Amino acid sequence: MRRRRRMYRRSRLRPWLCLLLIIAAVWLLLVWADARLRPQLHALAAMQALQVEEHAMNDAVLRALGDGQYDTLVTVVQNDAGRVSSIQTDALQINVLKGRISEAACGALAAHTLTAAIPIGSLTGLDILAGRGFALHVPVRTAGYAVSDVQSVFSDAGVNQTVHRLMLTVHAEVCLSMAKTQKTETLAYEVCIAETVIVGEVPQFYANTGK
Numbered sequence: 001m002r003r004r005r006r007m008y009r010r011s012r013l014r015p016w017l018c019l020l021l022i023i024a025a026v027w028l029l030l031v032w033a034d035a036r037l038r039p040q041l042h043a044l045a046a047m048q049a050l051q052v053e054e055h056a057m058n059d060a061v062l063r064a065l066g067d068g069q070y071d072t073l074v075t076v077v078q079n080d081a082g083r084v085s086s087i088q089t090d091a092l093q094i095n096v097l098k099g100r101i102s103e104a105a106c107g108a109l110a111a112h113t114l115t116a117a118i119p120i121g122s123l124t125g126l127d128i129l130a131g132r133g134f135a136l137h138v139p140v141r142t143a144g145y146a147v148s149d150v151q152s153v154f155s156d157a158g159v160n161q162t163v164h165r166l167m168l169t170v171h172a173e174v175c176l177s178m179a180k181t182q183k184t185e186t187l188a189y190e191v192c193i194a195e196t197v198i199v200g201e202v203p204q205f206y207a208n209t210g211k
Contacts, residue, residue: 038180038181041118041136041138042138042178042181044116044118044122045116045118045138045140045178046116046140046176046178046181046183046185048116048117048118048140049114049116049140049142049176050174050176050185050187052114053108053109053114053142053144053174053187054187054189056108056109057105057108057109057146057170057172057187057189058189059108060104060105060107060108061101061104061105061168061170061189061191062191063104064100064101064103064104065101065168065191065193070097070166070193070194071194072090072093073089073090073093073094073097073166073193073194074087074088074089074090074164074166074194074196075087075088075089075090076196076198084198087152087164087196087198089152089166094150094166097150097168097193098148098149098150098168101148101168101170102146102147102148102170105146105148105170105172106144106145106146109142109143109144109145109146109172109174110143111141111142111143112141112142112143113139113140113141113142114139114140114142115137115138115139115140116137116138116139116140117135117136117137117138118135118136118137118138119132119134119135119136120132120134120135120136138178139178140176140177140178141176141177141178142174142175142176142177143174143175143177144172144173144174144175144187145172145173146170146171146172146173146187147170147171147172148168148169148170148171149168149169149171150166150167150168150169150193151166151167151169152164152165152166152167153165153166153167157197160199161197161198161199162197162198163195163196163197163198164195164196164197164198165192165194165195165196166192166193166194166195167190167191167192167193168190168191168192168193169188169189169190170187170188170189170190171186171187171188172186172187172188172189173185173186173187174186174187
């Protein structure tokens, strides 16, 4: 009788032991897959989020530039002989422009959360499966700031011609945060806001003025 009871108890415990073994095996498999795939998953998610941030910043800068006129930023001064004697830039207008552009770029990079969708096939490393399969959704917390600068650039434009350009450059630092991962990336955007063609000898005098 006792032997039958022991066998009965063992038979009842076996399904539970099998279930526990299956759960443990699945858990170990998930831990292994997470440790192996997380770096690549986060790298792809960060790349996708950074592209979104770059597009948002560039779009904000172009919209801000579209609100102003820049034909008065540069003044070409000629002497009595009709030759270009100097090139002057309006420092006050340029500083106002830099502030407006920096504000627009920072607004586009303000803290928010993006959701990156990564196809499961892209994690295999196989070209034939890249972009295929169901998507894993990874939340990415982003925050950044930007500063702008304006520089004068002279370049040759042909025989006896020189081009003077005002180049606006926006530099940004973007922090990307995911589960157990955080990284900082740099963005840069450059656009010409004014261009002047100088015919003849390049003037030796260049000035920033606050008109």
